[in-house]
Amino acid sequence: MAALERQDIALPAPPVSADAIPLSLRRRGATARQVLAMAAVGAVVLALFASPDLPGWADRLGDGPVARSVQPIAQGWDRAMTRLGLTRPHQAVRDAVQRMQEWQW
Amino acid sequence: MLFPTFGFLLFFLAVAAGLAALDTRFGAKKALLVVASYYFYAQWDWRFCFLLAFSTAISFGAGLLIGRLPERRRQRLVLGIAVALHLGLLGLFKYLDFFTLSANELARLLGLQHELPFLGVLLPVGISFFTFHGISYVTDVYRGDVAVCRNPLDMALYMSFFPQLVAGPIVRAAYFLPQLARASAEPIPIAPALLLILGGMFKKIVVANYLATGLVDPVFAAPTSYGGPDLLLATYAYAVQIYCDFSAYTDMAIALAALCGFRFPANFNQPYRAERLREFWQRWHISLSSWLRDYLYKPLGGSREGRLLTYRNLIITMLLGGLWHGAAWKFIAWGALHGGGLAAERMVEPWLGRRAASPLGRAVAILIVFHFVCLAWIFFRAEDFEVARLFIGGLFSGWAGGVQQAEPFVVGLIALGMAGQFLPDRLFDRAADWLGAVPAWGLGATAGVAVAAINALGPEGIAPFIYFRF
Numbered sequence: 001m002a003a004l005e006r007q008d009i010a011l012p013a014p015p016v017s018a019d020a021i022p023l024s025l026r027r028r029g030a031t032a033r034q035v036l037a038m039a040a041v042g043a044v045v046l047a048l049f050a051s052p053d054l055p056g057w058a059d060r061l062g063d064g065p066v067a068r069s070v071q072p073i074a075q076g077w078d079r080a081m082t083r084l085g086l087t088r089p090h091q092a093v094r095d096a097v098q099r100m101q102e103w104q105w
Numbered sequence: 106m107l108f109p110t111f112g113f114l115l116f117f118l119a120v121a122a123g124l125a126a127l128d129t130r131f132g133a134k135k136a137l138l139v140v141a142s143y144y145f146y147a148q149w150d151w152r153f154c155f156l157l158a159f160s161t162a163i164s165f166g167a168g169l170l171i172g173r174l175p176e177r178r179r180q181r182l183v184l185g186i187a188v189a190l191h192l193g194l195l196g197l198f199k200y201l202d203f204f205t206l207s208a209n210e211l212a213r214l215l216g217l218q219h220e221l222p223f224l225g226v227l228l229p230v231g232i233s234f235f236t237f238h239g240i241s242y243v244t245d246v247y248r249g250d251v252a253v254c255r256n257p258l259d260m261a262l263y264m265s266f267f268p269q270l271v272a273g274p275i276v277r278a279a280y281f282l283p284q285l286a287r288a289s290a291e292p293i294p295i296a297p298a299l300l301l302i303l304g305g306m307f308k309k310i311v312v313a314n315y316l317a318t319g320l321v322d323p324v325f326a327a328p329t330s331y332g333g334p335d336l337l338l339a340t341y342a343y344a345v346q347i348y349c350d351f352s353a354y355t356d357m358a359i360a361l362a363a364l365c366g367f368r369f370p371a372n373f374n375q376p377y378r379a380e381r382l383r384e385f386w387q388r389w390h391i392s393l394s395s396w397l398r399d400y401l402y403k404p405l406g407g408s409r410e411g412r413l414l415t416y417r418n419l420i421i422t423m424l425l426g427g428l429w430h431g432a433a434w435k436f437i438a439w440g441a442l443h444g445g446g447l448a449a450e451r452m453v454e455p456w457l458g459r460r461a462a463s464p465l466g467r468a469v470a471i472l473i474v475f476h477f478v479c480l481a482w483i484f485f486r487a488e489d490f491e492v493a494r495l496f497i498g499g500l501f502s503g504w505a506g507g508v509q510q511a512e513p514f515v516v517g518l519i520a521l522g523m524a525g526q527f528l529p530d531r532l533f534d535r536a537a538d539w540l541g542a543v544p545a546w547g548l549g550a551t552a553g554v555a556v557a558a559i560n561a562l563g564p565e566g567i568a569p570f571i572y573f574r575f
Contacts, residue, residue, distance in 0.1 A: 054111065
């Protein structure tokens with residue numbers, strides 16, 4: 001048992017300071033401006049295709065002046081995207097999930 | 106302000122724009138991140154920003170004093186006062202009501218008339234995390250593991266950096282402060298960060314949310330209304346839900362820190378594939394378990410003073426680890442189970458060995474550890490002891506009735522969550538490598554489509570992350 005205790009002390013410690021993103025993946029990357037470009041493009045694409053979620057998010061902002069001004073914009077934007085047909089993929093995915101939830105044994 | 110929301114996206118766009126505009130001015134970038142972090146924290150309750158600032162001031166002042174004092178005895182005194190102040194704040198906000206209620210209950214049992222007043226103190230989000238950051242810093246300065254931080258801006262950023270502020274990971278001072286000394290020369294790992302964000306969003310918005318609403322919440326709310334199969338599946342579902350919820354948060358925190366130019370340590374590593382309980386704690390919430398090991402278990406004596414004291418130290422460490430999660434007896438029971446399990450595992454290790462030799466033996470070991478962890482999760486999730494008792498009792502009855510609540514959809518999500526525990530390590534690296542060749546705008550467009558798809562897959566609205574309440 002004493003030998004086991006000694007062996008225990010010699011065990012390598014858990015990777016407390018091991019980087020979550022390993023060095024091999026950090027060699028290639030981007031600048032802060034490219035990060036901004038990625039986030040901005042992502043936000044635009046999201047606004048186009050995820051507009052059905054915008055009114056719900058705006059409603060959850062509460063009752064303050066900011067929320068009151070954002071809510072009609074979110075609803076108007078969603079209506080515009082619906083007219084353009086960009087909400088169809090969102091609805092198709094939601095319907096598919098709904099059908100999966102209704103599966104029975 | 107939750108990570109996977111439009112509000113947070115707008116906030117991050119503003120931060121990214123600021124960081125891009127400031128370019129090489131590293132000091133100004135740090136100042137921007139401190140302001141952004143306090144704004145982020147103020148979204149929960151602006152009054153607690155003063156608490157965060159006070160906690161930062163304690164650590165900063167104590168670090169300077171320890172660095173200035175020549176005598177070890179006086180340094181220890183300053184360390185003791187700083188740790189006591191940090192724990193005092195944590196105790197006041199997190200545990201005062203729990204101890205008041207427990208004391209009053211004990212007084213009633215003893216037939217005493219006097220009752221302590223119940224204050225109903227509001228729990229500041231993230232207090233457990235920034236308290237541990239503060240204690241980590243002063244202890245590391247005392248031990249000589251980190252240089253004294255002489256820049257209040259650096260200390261403020263270490264304590265408040267928004268990706269880890271409210272639910273970790275617990276980032277050690279010795280790990281993070283050197284990153285603030287000078288700007289990193291490394292490029293920003295945009296592709297792995299994006300994968301972590303997308304994976305995290307899927308785990309939280311789709312897996313964790315549906316498991317919570319479809320099975321875990323209804324079954325844990327009324328365990329006597331369900332038979333054994335539903336209770337068993339709800340236990341598995343909670344194991345997957347809490348993993349997906351918490352690891353999703355830390356994945357996104359790691360990615361956001363990376364996008365701001367900083368490194369964070371890993372916090373999860375497929376914990377349910379552990380073959381020993383000890384290994385589970387080297388894979389689950391690694392930043393907490395290693396913190397407890399280095400700042401509690403080892404100072405108690407660790408495994409240096411014989412078998413019995415090792416068992417005692419393990420149990421004390423896990424009991425306090427349980428109490429860290431919340432001011433309730435059920436968390437103490439959860440910690441006691443893990444502490445007792447770790448001690449028992451040490452006792453039988455000379456006969457079992459550290460790892461099972463055969464594939465079958467390893468599979469059995471994984472199953473045993475997973476089910477032990479699940480048993481402990483019942484106490485963690487149940488409203489109180491009585492619910493946990495009813496739940497565990499119900500597991501052994503009502504098997505003839507089959508499942509009522511667990512539909513194929515949620516069972517599929519449990520299977521998906523468990524399958525993720527056994528994916529090969531290199532899959533993430535390969536995907537990140539492949540995405541790394543895509544230009545930034547292409548990554549943005551891909552991310553936009555993927556996030557829209559994940560949003561559509563998930564239920565409307567986002568439940569808060571489980572670890573926000575700790």
